[in-house]
Amino acid sequence: MxxxxxxxxxxxxxxxxxxxxxxxxxxxxxxxxxxxxxxxxxxxxxxxxxxxxxxxxxxxYPARISAGTDWLAARRLGRERRVRTDLLISVRCLDGISPRLLLRDALGGHVEIDPEVLARNPRLWHLLDEGARKAAASGVLLCGETALRRLSSRLDRETALGVFRASGLE
Structure with a gap:
């Protein structure tokens, strides 16, 4: 990868x-x-x-999410799915009983993850966001910049609230 x-x-x-x-x-x-x-x-x-x-x-059984420079993977029982985050073509937020984030890349890969995993793991979010910004800058990301901005705003808000709570400024 x-x-x-x-x-x-x-x-x-x-x-x-x-x-x-x-x-x-x-x-x-x-x-x-x-x-x-x-x-x-x-x-x-x-x-x-x-x-x-x-x-x-x-x-x-929970998906085991990992990310690196320009990739994100979700490993479940017996299978692993990967996407190249620098080649993302689509990012969709699927609402419902359990919200999901569906990522698709130009190579045909797709991964579906729980956005809460990104909220609990800022490093995963940073690596995904970094790759998605590369995809947007190169014009590959066709659909999903709005969804990423909304998710980014939500994660920033939750992080700020966590900092306020930890410092007693809530």
Missing amino acids: AGSGVVANDQDWRQEWWSAVRCAGVLLALLLLVDWGSGRGALWRTALWCAISGLLFAVL
């Missing part, structure tokens, strides 16, 4: 991963406990409960 400089990672990924493990483990324990309490435990039911808990873990 382009550039060999600094690499930033989502600092909260491990905590989110443990949350997914705990949720799946608690569900499995509860299902097995109910089965045991009812006296209807069977090997096939235990396998079913394990499969349901595994499915819950797969759904809750």
